[in-house]
Amino acid sequence: MLSKLNDQDPRVRRTRQLIEQAFDELLTEKNFDSVTVQDVTEKAQINRATFYAHFEDKYALLDHSIRQKFRQEIESRVLNACHYTPENLRMLILTVCEFQVKLNTSCAQSQKQFSPLVEKQIKEQIYELLLVWLRKMNIPVSAEMPATAATWAIYGLASYWSASKNRPALETYVDEALPLVAVNLNQFAPEAA
Amino acid sequence: MLSKLNDQDPRVRRTRQLIEQAFDELLTEKNFDSVTVQDVTEKAQINRATFYAHFEDKYALLDHSIRQKFRQEIESRVLNACHYTPENLRMLILTVCEFQVKLNTSCAQSQKQFSPLVEKQIKEQIYELLLVWLRKMNIPVSAEMPATAATWAIYGLASYWSASKNRPALETYVDEALPLVAVNLNQFAPEAA
DNA sequence: CAACTTTTGTTGACTAAGCAACACAGGAGA
DNA sequence: TCTCCTGTGTTGCTTAGTCAACAAAAGTTG
CATH class of the missing domain: 1.10.10.60 (Homeodomain-like)
Structure with missing residues (x-):
């Protein structure tokens, strides 16, 4: 119904x-x-x-569950209530990485079964968050494309890291990842304008 | 309603x-x-x-709550599913004593406010239990009077103990209390018949 | 393959819980 | 005293949850 x-x-x-x-x-x-x-x-x-x-059905429940848990991670770091800074972006990347491993450890089997669903939900939320950040610094061009690029880059980098055989330390990895993502957003940041 | x-x-x-x-x-x-x-x-x-x-109203809730908690104590010792023996009677007395102190410690203030209600609920259940025990050993006289006497004795002894300034060790106290109660019941026990 | 069991969605009739509003009983306090 | 305030029971109406039954999909087993 x-x-x-x-x-x-x-x-x-x-x-x-x-x-x-x-x-x-x-x-x-x-x-x-x-x-x-x-x-x-x-x-x-x-x-x-x-x-x-x-x-x-149970897939809708999974969607909801993943969505909610990731939202909680975001909210617990008040990323939802702040604006773009390289530090906040760094924290976002870190959050996505940690979320990936958390899913792998807290679920009975590695969640290959539903990874596409997870990916969809997480990316949607990263995207929404980045859109909010970009819209706050009234930029001259549309926010959709930079947000999309950054979203995919973040998720891709996080997946890559969490799937690595010998995972490098998270902090150093994020330090390397940050500039790769920030390059698309920094140009709009107030200090760069 | x-x-x-x-x-x-x-x-x-x-x-x-x-x-x-x-x-x-x-x-x-x-x-x-x-x-x-x-x-x-x-x-x-x-x-x-x-x-x-x-x-x-809230008094009915209190009644229910006390009744339920005491019943749990009884059931956790499977006293409800057994018959009369001096050892079971001993355990019953011990249960009542422990329940008294438990009430005093788990409630914010000593429960003088509702002690009459507590007493009523506990005694009702002791009585019902003793009736079951007595009825199982088809005795020649009515079970009501010995059950009543034992019920009051048990509750009284337990109250006295829990209210004592310098409480004696529970085990030794119960050892002393047991014969005072058992004297009314032992005469009906199979081995005494 | 067919016969089976399990799980899935869906339905309609019924019951419990929520809600807002009410009249009414104490207190507490100028 | 009168008023204000808080808590109590009770009510009529709405919505959520239960239950049993169903048909149909999806696995299982022989």
Whole structure:
């Protein structure tokens, strides 16, 4: 059905939380493919029909879960409430890198199964964040293209790092990555104008 | 209202649990008198009207809470699923003593405010348990009177102990208390028949 | 392949929970 | 005293969640 539920309703918040929590726990036990909607609803102790009132299917739940967790990382570093600086960009890259390894360690199996879904969700949020940053420094050209380039570069660099056999130290890696991404954005920064 | 709710309904179980948990937490913070129904519903994040669908008022909640906690103590020692022996009776006395001090320590203020309510609930359950024990050893006389005498004796001894300034060691105290209670019951025990 | 089991979405009728509004009971305090 | 304020129960109406049943997909096994 998915007739939009009221996010303010305590019941809605509660059952969403139950679903998300059950889902998280299940992902630490088995891989995503073998988790069924029934598993989730049984662990969450809700009716299966209720699940479908909240999420279209288990893929929508995964999307939501990834999105939410990444958003939390962003928000905990108040990156969402700030503007562009090389330091903030550096922190963003670092966050994406850390998120990748966190996913790999907290899930039962390496999440090859759903990596495309993860990539989509993360990139969407990086992109939105960069757009906000760029729009704050009213630039002469459209923000979409620099934001797109930077988004893909950040995600690509983070993936590359997290997949490396012998991962270099995160800090030094990010130091190297930063200029590769910043070059597209620095030109619009106030001090460079 | 209090139109009887279905105990099997997951929603009912959930909100009851929320209410009980909120209540417990509040009792560790302040004394019973100053806990309002509003406090409970706010902490539990449920609607106030919902509270009244489950409990008549905060006194009914207290009754329920005490009753449930004591029952848990009984059940965790499987006293509910056994028959009369001096050893089981000893364990029962010990349980009542421990429960008294547990109440005193886990609640913000010593629970003088609601001790009559506590006493009523505990004694009811001791009595029911003793009745079951006595009925299992089909005795020639009615079980009610020995059960009553033993119930009051047990509760009285436990109260006396928990209120003592310099409490003697629980084990030795119970050893002394046991014969005082058992004398009324032993005569019906199989080996004494 | 066919017969099976499991899981998936979806439905409609019913019940519980949320919400806002109400009248009413104490206090507390000028 | 009168007023203000906080907490109490109760109500009618709305929305969310439960349940059982269903058909249809997707695996499994022989």
